[in-house]
Amino acid sequence: MLNRVVLVGRLTRDPELRYTPNGVAVANFTLAVNRTFSNKQGEREADFINCVVWQKPAENVANYLKKGSLAGVDGRIQTRSYDNNEGRRVFVTEVVAESVQFLEPRGGGNTNQGQGNDYFGSPGPTGNDSGRQQNNNQNRSSGGFNDDPFANDGKPIDISDDDLPF
Template sequence: MINMVALMGRLTYEPELRSTPNGLAVIRFQIACDRTYQKDSQNRQADFIDCVAWRQTAEFISRYFHKGSMIAVEGTIQTSNYTDKDGNKRKQIEVLANNVSFCGSKAENGTQGTQGAQNEQYTQGGMDINPDTSDFEEIVDDDDDLPF
């Protein structure tokens, strides 16, 4: 049986780190994921997906992610049944986040200013390349010594 989930979206509220009576770190959060299909006459719609993370993953989310941050979540779906305070039977469906990753630019995640993100440099083959220029043509060096 397979139970795998991969999601990417934005946090809908500020996640709050909590701990169980046994001292385990836990965090509940919700991400908004845009739907891929939309009718011509409608605005883009999103699904709001509840997630939970435990231990180091929970601490990582608490430290580096905030409301509006893009996040990639890999995990599994888990369901639970409970009775609410009014005596109604309820079913809860949420994603148990096993791995989370940063998405989007560094500026969106608050780790670097927008000016720094725009001037980010890449290195390939020992040569500094600015992705905003046409320096990419200089990477390929036509060498007649190749055997093919």
């Protein structure tokens, strides 16, 4: 079985952050995702997809995204139901986000165009240390670090055959 959803769209409103009685953060937001085709009038339509994200990522989404922000969501579709105040059964279909990518820089400029920022604590250049990684890359390009740690400046490498793994 497979239940996988990948979306890229813009938030239709600011994320709504709440906490469960146990103190677990949960954020709800809606993504407007453009369709790939036009209607009979030549206009592009969009689908409005409800998303939910939990725990620390929910807090990050609430802190860093706002209405109009471009975001990528990777997750799964979930259906649930509950009885509303009138006693009617309400069915809800939503995307439970496992990963949310912030696809625009925080200020709204295009300085990081094409580079997503994953605020789920993933290590690496798209994780929370992306600023540190970017600074390291700048230092390398400006001569702050040697690009090749094994560069020998044309001199013979001083290593014995016993140190080689093969």
